[in-house]
Amino acid sequence: MRELSEQEKFWQGDFGNQYVERNTGQPLVAANLALFAKALSRAGRIDSVVELGTNAGNNLQALHQLLPQSELFGVEINENACAQARALDIAQIWHGSLFDFPRERTYDLSLSKGVLIHLAPELLATAYAQLYALSQRYILIAEYYNPVPVGVSYRGNSGKLFKRDFAGEMLDRYPDLQLLDYGFGYHRDRQFPVDDITWFLLEKRP
Structure with missing residues (x-):
């Protein structure tokens, strides 16, 4: 069995539990619904979604309202948070x-919102x-953007929050991806x- 990284153990434990307690509630769901409505406005029909890093399900609740016909999956x-x-x-x-x-x-649509920022830089290629x-x-x-990679202190912890051009790195890494739309939530x-x-909406070219 694979040994979890220090980063993964951090979110699996008490700090992750505290994050769950801080980040729940209908105002968050409503704000997410508004964000996803903008971010997906140029997308075609979406019948299935997988979210990597679901937490307690705020994003999935918003997507369930926005895309009622869509099959939703979370990791x-x-x-x-999973419970x-x-x-x-x-x-x-x-x-x-x-x-x-598993990639079965x-x-x-595959989705990352507020997750890549918390991954150690050496894990990003695998996440992408x-x-x-x-x-x-x-x-x-949908993450914190910065044109160059930078680490930020996060609730007194170092090495747990990073800003960078995640979407740009994916566009460079996968030539068949194109930028369909992007925007900012304030x-x-x-x-x-x-x-x-x-947020950045990327599309695979047919």
């Missing part, structure tokens, strides 16, 4: 690391490979504030 390493996401009864939730999630099928391999057509990345938005996230 979550934290046991408490909460399963209790929503709107998606199939796989408990484990996103790096171990593809999905119309998962997002790419699991996608039938679209990849949505924490001062009067209706649907989100955590200064930049």
